[in-house]
Every structure is written in C-alpha cells, then in structure tokens.
Amino acid sequence: MGNIIGIDLGTTTSEIAYIKNGRPEIIEDETGKRIIPSVVSYDAKNNKIFAGNKAYNLRISNAENTIQEIKRHMGEDCKVKLNGDDLYPHEVSAIILSELKKYAEDRLGGKVDEAVITVPANFTNQQREATKEAGKLAGLRVERIINEPTAAAMAYGIDNLDKESNILVYDLGGGTFDVTVLELYKGVLDVKASRGNNLLGGKDFDAAVEKYILNEFRKEYGVDLYEIKGINKVKAEGSIKAEAKRVKEELSFQEIGMINIPFLAVLDGEPIGLDIELTRGKFERLTKDLVESTREPVKEALEASNLNYEDIDIVLTVGGSSRIAAVQKLVEELFPGKVRHDINPDEAVAMGAAIQAGIKTDQIDSKKSLVVTDKCNYNLGTRIVGNLNGRLIDDLFDCIIPVDSSIPCSKTKRYYTCSNGQQSVIIDVYEGYNELASKNEKISEFSMDGIPSAPAGQEAIDINFTYDLNGTLEVIATIVSTGKKANKKVVDKRLEIKSTGNLSKYLTSEPIKVEESNSSNSNSGVNLNAWKDSSLASIIKRTIELAEMKLDKVDKSDGDKIRDLLNELKQAAIDENEDLVDELDEKLTDLLFEL
Known part of the structure; x- marks a missing residue:
C-alpha cells in the first residue's frame, strides 16, 4: 500500500502536504518551492509537457500552449486546447495532480496512491465529482474531499485542541471566495455554515489591473492595443496578465508599484511598451467593488450560524488574495482585534488536508485529535406536483435535505401518485433555493416503474436522500406497498464524466485501476x-x-x-x-x- 497526501488544488497555485511524526509538513517541488503554480504548458520545441513552476515560467513565451486557472471551469462540459488536442478541465487538473504526485513520491521515496483533496465550500456535487475524477486519472484514489475553509480551520485546531471558540475562516484564493463559521469545542470542529462565491478571487483583482493597463495604453498611444495590425494578441495578453499579477502582489506590502512591459506591439514601425506607476490608493479604487462584495457572504454565514459579529472569537484569513491590504482592512473592520495569523495563508489548506489524511490512516490518533463535522451547502430536493399560490403545478421544488444540515445525513419523505393507474414516475433531483424546480439546478434523474395500478393518491413512494461527507448524494425510491426499490448514486447530469482520449500522453502517472472504496471507514481513523x-x-x-x-x-x-x-x-x-x-x-x- 502506498502513501497518502493532502492536496490543495487551487485556481492559481497548489500545495502538497503529508504527515511526518504526527505533524503536517509541506512538500516542495524539485526546485525547493513550496507554492506550485496550477499551470500546464506544452513545449513543442522539446516535445515535453510541463506543470507547476516550469510551466509558469513558460506562460508568456509559450502562451499559445499554456493553460492557467482551469479550476474556474471544473465540472463544466467544455474543452480547452493543448498542443492541438482537446481536453476537459478535469483532464487538465489531472496533469497538475500527476505532477504533484511525482513531487510527493520523490520526497517520500515511495509510491503515493491516495490523496485528500480540498475544494471550495460552495463547489457543487458536479464540481466535486470532477475533482475526484481528476485525481483518479492522475493515479490517486480520492475517497475524501474536504472543504478548503474547514481544512484551514483544522490546521489551526490541531494545535488548539483544548480551546473553546467560534472561528470564522475568510478564504480568498486565486479564483474562489469562501467564508465558513465553525465552533471548536474540546477537539470537535463543528461547521455551522458556509457561504461564498465561486467566481471571485485574485484573478478578478488581476483583471481590474489588466483593464487599467489597457486604458493607460490607449491614453498614451491613442489606439486600442488589440486593434494594432500584426499584434500577437496571445503573447500581449500573457505579458499584461503576468505584470498585473506581479504589481498586485507588490502593492500588498508597498504603496507604489511600477508596471513595466518593454514590448507589447509594433506601431508605425517602432516597438512600443508601457512604463507607468500604480499606487495602492488607485489599485484600491479599481478593486473596491470586489473587496466590498465579500461583506454579504460574511453576513449570510453568520446569520445562518445564528451568531453575531461579536460572537466570533477568532478570524483566520487564508488564500493568497487575503494578503491584499484592502482585504485585511475590511476583515479587521468587521472583526476588530480578532484576526489571527497562526497559520500560513498559502499553506494552511494543504496542511489541513494532510491532517485529515493522517486521521484517516491513523497516522494521527483520531481519539486525541480533531473530529470534524460539516454541513450541506445547498438545498437538495425533488420536483413534485403541488399547490403554489392556489394553483396546482407540476414544477414545485420540494426540499428533502435543507441547506446547513449536518452531514453525513439521510432523510426520507413520502409522496403519492398523482394520476389514476399511474405505474411509473420520473424522479428528478435538484439543488437550489427557488420554490420552482425549473429555476433550480437539475443534477440528475432516474425512473421508477412497477407501481401497482391504483386510483390517484393511493400508492405511496418513499424518497430517501443520503448525503455523505464528500458531498456525494445517493437517492433511493421505494414503492411502499411492494417494497420495490430503485436507487442511484447521483452524478450531475450537467456533466457526464468522460474523457477526450487525448490525456494519456500528457500524464506522468497511470490512471488508478482499482475502484474507490465505499467503506464506512473511509473518512476517519x-x-x-x-x-x-x-x-x-x-x-x-x-x-x-x-x-x-x-x-x-x-x-x-x-x-x-x-x-x-x-x-x-x-x-x-x-x-x-x-x-x-x-x-x-x-x-x-x-x-x-x-x-
């Protein structure tokens, strides 16, 4: 049996950790760097695929064959190009995970065949399944998915087992934002609620700076950059993106940053570039709406937890973008004197994933360590025929597992046939908050037949939803009068996990051959x-x-x-x-x- 690791698979960067002598420890890449860019690049000149820092170094010179920030598309039924080949987002993620696996095997001196991988708290079932599939393609068994803020809280909690406190994790990463409220009580870390935005992160701050650079270029040269004849748009975009990210990070610790791009295009026979300054004040004005938009999820998470701002004892800021000065000011304004810096914002999530891996494998004694509870992040239910505002409609959403229910959980509701002689029913599975099913996200469906013919309302069907710690939903329908069952482990119908067939030549690991274990011992030591x-x-x-x-x-x-x-x-x-x-x-x- 191989080793198990914890992985923070991020939008812009990823980190790996393992348990050494009962403690989590970060694994570096081959150059000794602890933070590994989530970037993939194909070097046609040398006919090689690179991921991590080597790929990051090619992001400008080889922009046409470089893929970045693929996590934003995880779970989408779309494809990206790499060396002329089509790949799904989870296949690109598999290349990154395969590279991380190689670093871990080099460090540990043996095979790594399992990982605990973190995801944003607000990732859907679809996105979680895609993440697990990426791990499988990379040669990793992924029995446990853990929410990123929960992992960060575990990194704090492992050294504070005797504490009793309400914790808020403010997690602003490269592509997603999460806020999670937890209670730490004598070694039990109880998630109260999570809220967030899967489309808010450091890349959006970068985009604001990129827009500023393009506007300044227009002011200086009187022309839109991308309208210049003969411009290599892909390389120009890569240069601007890289410079925007660099100056954003610079402004986290100094008041003025210089934007210097020596060559962007040729205009009237002369090479032209841009050399301007960006003050922190200007940057904060450009990104004010982004920072302010994080207030509402904080408020919603507190309300869902039945807590006030004053009830929070400790605030942990994690994710690289939480270092932005305006973000730090906002969090301090909301929770004065409560922001702690006990954990590394970049590494905390991976460390927490490793702790979960250690508990799972008894490398950390679970009886002397953390017990973590979690919550369902969406209403889960089915479509029924029902009364809405005095009208009978066949599009009513009936919630079976409400948002913020403790998981794992199992809930059953009884329904009845709605027409005479009805012998079959389609069971639709939805997640969302609207009272109309069609306004929510349909994630699956399956049919149940064999219902005895009877007058409407006389045959009952029990629908059971079972939701586990990985965010995987199983639905079981039972005809009460006969005991006949139909069940389905829900894989989101918006994404049938499939392969392009183009991935094998890019992987450094073989896809895992064995089926994932469904044993009830898969989540704990x-x-x-x-x-x-x-x-x-x-x-x-x-x-x-x-x-x-x-x-x-x-x-x-x-x-x-x-x-x-x-x-x-x-x-x-x-x-x-x-x-x-x-x-x-x-x-x-x-x-x-x-x-």
Whole structure:
C-alpha cells in the first residue's frame, strides 16, 4: 500500500502536504518551492509537457500552449486546447495532480496512491465529482474531499485542541471566495455554515489591473492595443496578465508599484511598451467593488450560524488574495482585534488536508485529535406536483435535505401518485433555493416503474436522500406497498464524466485501476466494529466519533450512559432499523452536547 497526501488544488497555485511524526509538513517541488503554480504548458520545441513552476515560467513565451486557472471551469462540459488536442478541465487538473504526485513520491521515496483533496465550500456535487475524477486519472484514489475553509480551520485546531471558540475562516484564493463559521469545542470542529462565491478571487483583482493597463495604453498611444495590425494578441495578453499579477502582489506590502512591459506591439514601425506607476490608493479604487462584495457572504454565514459579529472569537484569513491590504482592512473592520495569523495563508489548506489524511490512516490518533463535522451547502430536493399560490403545478421544488444540515445525513419523505393507474414516475433531483424546480439546478434523474395500478393518491413512494461527507448524494425510491426499490448514486447530469482520449500522453502517472472504496471507514481513523458493514454506518459515523472521543473526558456514570446508547445505536445500524437509528442518533447527540 502506498502513501497518502493532502492536496490543495487551487485556481492559481497548489500545495502538497503529508504527515511526518504526527505533524503536517509541506512538500516542495524539485526546485525547493513550496507554492506550485496550477499551470500546464506544452513545449513543442522539446516535445515535453510541463506543470507547476516550469510551466509558469513558460506562460508568456509559450502562451499559445499554456493553460492557467482551469479550476474556474471544473465540472463544466467544455474543452480547452493543448498542443492541438482537446481536453476537459478535469483532464487538465489531472496533469497538475500527476505532477504533484511525482513531487510527493520523490520526497517520500515511495509510491503515493491516495490523496485528500480540498475544494471550495460552495463547489457543487458536479464540481466535486470532477475533482475526484481528476485525481483518479492522475493515479490517486480520492475517497475524501474536504472543504478548503474547514481544512484551514483544522490546521489551526490541531494545535488548539483544548480551546473553546467560534472561528470564522475568510478564504480568498486565486479564483474562489469562501467564508465558513465553525465552533471548536474540546477537539470537535463543528461547521455551522458556509457561504461564498465561486467566481471571485485574485484573478478578478488581476483583471481590474489588466483593464487599467489597457486604458493607460490607449491614453498614451491613442489606439486600442488589440486593434494594432500584426499584434500577437496571445503573447500581449500573457505579458499584461503576468505584470498585473506581479504589481498586485507588490502593492500588498508597498504603496507604489511600477508596471513595466518593454514590448507589447509594433506601431508605425517602432516597438512600443508601457512604463507607468500604480499606487495602492488607485489599485484600491479599481478593486473596491470586489473587496466590498465579500461583506454579504460574511453576513449570510453568520446569520445562518445564528451568531453575531461579536460572537466570533477568532478570524483566520487564508488564500493568497487575503494578503491584499484592502482585504485585511475590511476583515479587521468587521472583526476588530480578532484576526489571527497562526497559520500560513498559502499553506494552511494543504496542511489541513494532510491532517485529515493522517486521521484517516491513523497516522494521527483520531481519539486525541480533531473530529470534524460539516454541513450541506445547498438545498437538495425533488420536483413534485403541488399547490403554489392556489394553483396546482407540476414544477414545485420540494426540499428533502435543507441547506446547513449536518452531514453525513439521510432523510426520507413520502409522496403519492398523482394520476389514476399511474405505474411509473420520473424522479428528478435538484439543488437550489427557488420554490420552482425549473429555476433550480437539475443534477440528475432516474425512473421508477412497477407501481401497482391504483386510483390517484393511493400508492405511496418513499424518497430517501443520503448525503455523505464528500458531498456525494445517493437517492433511493421505494414503492411502499411492494417494497420495490430503485436507487442511484447521483452524478450531475450537467456533466457526464468522460474523457477526450487525448490525456494519456500528457500524464506522468497511470490512471488508478482499482475502484474507490465505499467503506464506512473511509473518512476517519476511528476503529469501526461489526456495525461498519451496515449501509446506515456512514450516517451515524459522526455521532459515534463524537461519542468515542467524549468517553475519555467524562466520569464513569456519564460514560456508562454514552456506552449504552452507543451500543444500541450500533446494533440498530447492523439490523438496518432506520427509524430506531434516527431515534437513537438524536438521543445520543443530545446527550453528548449536554455533558
């Protein structure tokens, strides 16, 4: 069996970490750099594919064959060109992951075949599945996906197990923004709520500077840069993009930055470029709307957590873009005196992923470490025929698992046939917030037949949604009168995970051959007994982890109460008694939080 690593697969940069002597440690690339650009480039001259820093160094001179910021398109049914070949976004990500895997194997001196990979908290089921597929293509088994802010909080929590505090993670990365509220209580890290924007990040700040550069060029030369005859637009764009990113970073620690691009085009037979300054004040005016747009997700996350600004004890700012001076000012304004710098903004997410990997493999003792709970980030439900404002419509969205439900979770609702003699039904699966199903995102569908012919409303169908820690949804439909079942592990219909067939020549690792494990032990280092074979095990595992951790911290009398309920709960899971599992799970959870 190979090693396991934690990976922060970012929009602009990625980081890798592993557990060494019980502690997370960053893995460098072959040049000793800890931060690795999420860039892929094909060097036609040498017929080689590069990823990471080597590809980053080619982003201007080889702009036509370089792909950057592909994470923004993860899960989309679109293709990009590399050396004339079409690739899906998750295939490009697989090239990056394959390179990261190679760095880890060089460092660890052995095979790496598994990874915990982080994603933005607001990634959809579709995007998470695409991320897992990218790992599989890169030769990595990905049984655990963890949200980036949660991973950052784990990097903090591992050194503060005895603390009790409300934590807010403000995560502004290269392409996404997340804010997550968590409670740390005696080693339990409980996610309260997450909000954010998957289309806001450092690249948008770069774009504001790029627009400024183009405007200044127009002022100086009286012509739009890209309208100049014979211009190499791809290389010019690459030069401007690189300079915008550099000066943005420069302005995080100084008041004035110089923009110097010696050659952009040839005008009237003369080479022309741009040499101008950009002050921090001007940069902040250009990007004010971007910074201000992060206020609302912070407010929404607090409201969903039933907390006020004053209730937050610790604020962790992570993601490279959180270093922007105006961002730091905003966070300090919202939470004066509460911003902590205990963790490295660039490395915290990868460190947290490694901690989760260490717990999973018992490299970190889960009973002496963190137990992490998480939340569902979307309403999940189905389309039904129902009454809306006095009208009967067949487009009503009925929520089965509400947003911010603790996961893993399983919920069932009963529905009835709506027409006489109805013998089949299409079960549509949606995520979203609108009362009309068609206004939400349809992520899957499947059919259920064999319903006994009967008058409308007499045949009942139970729909069960089971949502796991990786954000994977399984839907089971049961005809109550016959017990017949139809089920589906939901893979988003917006993206059927597929391959172009062009990837193999670009990979440094073979795609993983074995199927991913679905064992209930895949998310924790807790030792599971006979109950683990139950299909209900994954639903109650969080409660069992909390209970087993609590046993070390309570007196004998309370411990006996916990053990009694714990044993009953495990037996109910073995017996597949779903109603009793729900009842005992609730009782045990209430007891744990009373003690």
